[in-house]
Amino acid sequence: MKTLTIIDTFGFFFRLFYALKGLKTSTGKPSSMVSGFANFIYSLKNEYKSDFLIFALDSKGKTFRSEIDPNYKINRIPPPPELLEQIPVCIQMIEKMGFKSSSFEGYEADDIIASIVRECEDKDIFVRIITQDKDLYQLIKDDKVSIYSPISKNDYNEAACLEKYGVKPSQIRDFLALCGDSADNIPGVKGIGAKGAKTLLDEFGNLESIYENLTLVRNERSKNLLLEGKENAFLSKKLASLYDKLDVSNLLVGAEFKEEEPLLKVVDILQEYELNLVLKKLRSNPQNKDKNLGFQAKLITDENELFSLLQGLDKETIIAFDTETTGLDTKHAKIVGFSFCMNEEKAFYVPINHDYLGVPKQISFEVAKKAITLIYQAFVVGHNLKYDFEIIKNNFGLNLPQNYADTMILAWLKNPSSRVNMDDLAKRLFDYETLHFESLVKKGETFASVDLSKAALYASEDAFITLKFYLYFLQNLEKPLLDLAKDVEFPFIKVILMLENNGLKLDTELLSKLMQKFSVDIKALSEEIYELAGERFNINSPKQVSDILFVKLGLPSGKKGKNGTFSTDEKVLNELKDEHAIIAKLLAYRELAKLYSTYCEPLLNLALNDENSRIYSSFLQTGTATGRLSSKDPNLQNIPAHGQYAKDYKSCFIAKKGFSFISLDYSQIELRMLAHFSEDEKLISAFANDEDIHARTAVMIFGQSNYETRSIAKSINFGLIYGMGYKTLSKNLNIEAKLAKEYIEKYFENFTSIKSYFENVKIEARKNGFIKTLLGRKRYFDFENASAMMSAAYERESVNSILQGSASDVIKLASLEIAKLLDDEKRLILQIHDELIFEVKDELCENFAKKASDIMENIVKLKVNLKTSSSIAKNWGELK
Incomplete structure (x- = not known):
């Protein structure tokens, strides 16, 4: 069965206007209706799949219903001028887009719709009516006619109509005859409301039956109202009845739903009304690749043209670069092509390895390698460059370029709690809808199967939007964060690549x-x-x-x-x-x-x-708001460290022959950060004298240190870093809340500066909306829109974010410095928060451990000394 969609046009326009009322262009021109209509047209193919489409229009002037009742619709307030001036524009859009529309003098759109429904009764056509007008619900007929509300996005069949109004579609006219319709000035029976009308129709079925059996109406008040309002009741039913005898036999001719994008025919109107989002959506569609809707995407299959474009690149040339591959696993993925962009006007795609029947000529691997070598001489900008660098290394054997910037890292530095993938970032920064991978690649296939022309638009857009990102962050990211990216975060990509490539051997x-x-x-x-x-x-x-x-x-x-x-x-x-x-x-x-x-x-x-027999994990530089590295596929940071089986399991991870594992772990680094930031004299003194900080805390709170009091002190020391309150301590230690509260109060009485530091951090976080780590990374908190519970959570996180985030800064700096010592005989294989694990040749272990430990302890100058503990073993389970 085919589908015909009919739109109750003017009613629909009015709804669009009021839904977006107040929307204007930069010059002050009202645009709400035009904007809403354009977005509706854009969604037609997906939301209103149809074989035919017709716009039903009201005629100008009075209709036959005005002759029946001169008061019909007379109470309507004249539409505002900003609404009226947009209607001709929308009508013009309908005409320019080539849609079928219809109006009949003296009749309303409702009558045209009713006539079309009658015309389709004997045809294999399902009719969907897009309207908010309750009059039209009388046309609903299961399997033949439904009403679709563009506001609620609900589709109404007979059962849904009954649920919405309490009456069947066949009773809608009778329903309106009884309770009236103020919007159209249909009087109904004075005093009978929707509930009363439903009750009467439930019992008698229709208006005629009600009046034929008036003596049987049990409610005396209703009976009297019906007697007094009989004339209005039948007048109202006549007004609510639709005329379905119009000659619409030829309306389906030319009403076929076209495959081509209709909005391409009204680009001038979209531009005039500054509908940039719609234009961007059009640009992202591969079917519109030949339309001038923004940057130009160009397919490069000629090597002379390719080298002509890349001539003259130097280290100052900014070039956005992206790869397309057969998969996400860099160890096994093959390159399919690459894209690049040097300005905001043109972006290029170079296909290498597309594989489908009839695929045109592509660039060879040898030529591609030469081209990428030239690109690597420039300033390379990418989004998640770690992936692209690994792909190029594995496919072409090329090492990283000298100068590069990663826009995913820049986005993360801008706001580490926000999503930084390309699609979400484009939407957030530029309100730009990118072309989605899933729309091109069929399930079970790879990018190699994508047609070159479609692939060119998709891949070129990646390079184009990446360049846009970079130029945006140059203007909008604070200089200290840009410097941090350049000096720490971008170089750290090399450390992560090293970490991922080394892997961990399993027995x-x-x-x-x-x-x-x-x-x-x-x-x-x-x-x-x-x-x-x-x-x-x-x-x-x-x-x-x-x-x-x-x-x-x-x-x-x-x-x-x-x-x-x-x-x-x-x-x-x-x-x-x-x-x-x-x-x-x-x-x-x-x-x-x-x-x-x-x-x-x-x-x-x-x-x-x-x-x-090695296992390779992926490490995410932008995976946490605190700055810690996270691990996935598999998550090697989450290997159980405690429990009766953990040691046996971890012992299966072994160093290769002639090598040993070295673990270097920062000792209580977050507590040391607390001492540094709070400047608490007692805490600083304890670390300066290399005291057991938990024993010292136990003595301060309990007057003595033994196994039990030290354990409680340890829980308090670490718990407060994570914003723990006395209730949580009570649960953790299984003690009364009152006692837990006393412990914490005693703690703050001794470490007086810590309490004031915590309070100051919370106050500053509320005031500024963010905190800063040791290296100046920010984490934002939306206190303004937070509930009381969320605000309390933000306050707890604000303290922890500084301490844990600063610890992350320090280990990142240490890793960068230690990386200078690493080679095939000394390799970094794991980072687990504050711990680094290396695989080192046996005879080099002691010397390397000393050098690396020295770097870790002296990488930054704090108000307390940093301390590491080290361990050497042949398997992970034996490391302490």
């Missing part, structure tokens, strides 16, 4: 044996849990675990979650440890099962697929 045989043991242990734990529960159940099902613990065993439960079951997460289970022996077994089972499925199996498969 696959040892891990396989360990997994066999784990399997036996998991089975044994399962049997113990079944025995303690008194029945067998799915241990991996939170609901079944919840039923066992809280229903069958009657253990104390917390609040129910959204799914209606009590939580059985790790926090809950730890609080129940002393309640039943099954809890310890469940925790052990979960730890081991997670280790097996999340870390053992996936990492073993990765190692087995590498000739050197």
